[in-house]
Amino acid sequence: MAIKFAKRMEDLKASEIRELLKLTEKPEVISFAGGLPAPELFPVEEMKEISKIVLDESGTQALQYSTTEGFPPLREQIAKRMNSKNKTNVTKDDILITNGSQQGLDFAGKAFLDEGDIVLCESPSYIGAINAFKAYRPKFIEVPTDKNGMIMEELEKILETTENIKMIYVIPDFQNPTGRTWPLERRKKFMEIINKYEIPVIEDNPYGELRFEGESLPSLKSMDKKGLVIFLGTFSKIFCPGYRIGWTCASQKILSKFIFIKQGADLQASTISQREVSKFIDLYDLDKHVEKLKEVYERRRDLMLETMKTEFPEGIEYTHPEGGLFTWVELPSHLDSRVIMQDCLKNDVAYVPGGSFFPNGGKENCFRLNYSNMPDNRIIEGIKRLGEVLKQHMIVKENI
Incomplete structure (x- = not known):
């Protein structure tokens, strides 16, 4: 007898973020994929x-x-x-x-x-x-x-x-x-x-x-x-x-x-x-703990955005969040962040492709970066690696 699941199971897929986190568990991967807090700040x-x-x-x-x-x-x-x-x-x-x-x-x-x-x-x-x-x-x-x-x-x-x-x-x-x-x-x-x-x-x-x-x-x-x-x-x-x-x-x-x-x-x-x-x-003072988080996350946000400014090619836009854990990157419309992601993983750096954030699909030229989880030196190195991959894809598309 064949197993029959409820119809709602047809629409359910594994979370792209969770699947990416499995790929990025290798210590050599610099991951900007998950929305993870900084573990060194846990009390x-x-x-x-x-x-x-x-x-x-x-x-x-x-x-x-x-x-x-x-x-x-x-x-x-x-x-x-x-x-x-x-x-x-x-x-x-x-x-x-x-x-x-x-x-x-x-x-x-x-x-x-x-x-x-x-x-x-x-x-x-x-x-x-x-x-x-x-x-x-x-x-x-x-x-x-x-x-x-x-x-x-x-x-x-x-x-x-x-x-x-x-x-x-x-x-x-x-x-x-x-x-x-x-x-x-x-x-x-x-x-x-x-x-x-x-x-x-x-x-x-x-x-x-x-x-x-x-x-x-x-x-x-x-x-x-x-x-x-x-x-x-x-x-x-x-x-x-x-x-x-x-x-x-x-x-x-x-x-x-x-x-x-x-x-x-x-x-x-x-x-x-x-x-x-x-x-x-x-x-304990939870407010004091939150202030410590904010101090670290603000520094990491600034570091990520400053490095993106110098390492990303022209024609790429990104947000300047006033808080939280993420910045959002928009590429020229002809680029596909899922395709680019494969080359990023070869270079041991990861992000979340943006298409899954649109429930009706149709937009693949964007991705999400998290800045809260990686230490300063890995943010700099990871954005440099990401910038190199983006430059390669921009050049390839321009030459087609």
């Missing part, structure tokens, strides 16, 4: 101490099942932090702890999408969200973007003329993959449009605290008057991704659905991980 010694304290103080509780919603003190800490950093007015009862913010993306798809429903997203958008939503077999409409993010006039045209739009997915702060940030006026206009059409919004905010320059801007959630914005946050980028602790903040009407979904998915996030993260916040 290893502090977490050794924290682990012992948690087990000494509440070992039996830490090793037991706990509530689906999550550890109440941690939810209190998250709400307080959101109110301070994101200008919201939320309480712990608005927070559900998830296994990373990626789980929140999957839950959003499960809660809102039936086959054939429409998702709006920025063009390009985060590949992990695209893959999470694809499991529920929607159609994607990519809203055009410029240097300031999603273009509001284009969004409104789509909303005026399209039926069955079930949700909008956006990353207003240091967007993955482009690194772009929406200015305040665009955020206000977006919420004005959302309140008019009453479409649920997934505001993904994994990088918002990692701002190197400019003023912090209020989240979309802080402007949400109708309970339409679902805010996804995570400790992965500002603390340690290995704990897999993220959260969803939403109105009770929406959050209750997410809680039901989580009960069916995995019952709860790790009890001991939640308690350890909470204890770190109690005993």
Whole structure:
């Protein structure tokens, strides 16, 4: 008897980023592919101490099942932090702890999408969200973007003329993959449009605290008057991704659905991980830790952009992110970043080809670079190698 999978499996493919990370595990490869934090900045010694304290103080509780919603003190800490950093007015009862913010993306798809429903997203958008939503077999409409993010006039045209739009997915702060940030006026206009059409919004905010320059801007959630914005946050980028602790903040009407979904998915996030993260916040200064990350990441961003300026051939454009982990490179339209990637791997340097960030395909002349993970000397060497490969491909195309 032949094995028959569900139809939704036909649309699912391995994450291109995850597959690339397998290729780049060789120590000689300089990888700008993953969105990985700097491992040397993980608070290893502090977490050794924290682990012992948690087990000494509440070992039996830490090793037991706990509530689906999550550890109440941690939810209190998250709400307080959101109110301070994101200008919201939320309480712990608005927070559900998830296994990373990626789980929140999957839950959003499960809660809102039936086959054939429409998702709006920025063009390009985060590949992990695209893959999470694809499991529920929607159609994607990519809203055009410029240097300031999603273009509001284009969004409104789509909303005026399209039926069955079930949700909008956006990353207003240091967007993955482009690194772009929406200015305040665009955020206000977006919420004005959302309140008019009453479409649920997934505001993904994994990088918002990692701002190197400019003023912090209020989240979309802080402007949400109708309970339409679902805010996804995570400790992965500002603390340690290995704990897999993220959260969803939403109105009770929406959050209750997410809680039901989580009960069916995995019952709860790790009890001991939640308690350890909470204890770190109690005993140490998380803001100070984030400042240390920002200092290192800003230096690495500057180093990468300065090296690209000298090593890349003319005719290549790239973004100058004000924070976050990524810059986005656009090549002349006749070049294919997937083809170029093969030569890069031969030279032991890697990036993520840009085509997968467009859910409907059709754009291969771009790629994403991460600057947070590699030390300074490898950033310089990796960009030099990448520049040499790009020069070769530019010359070949010009001579054809």
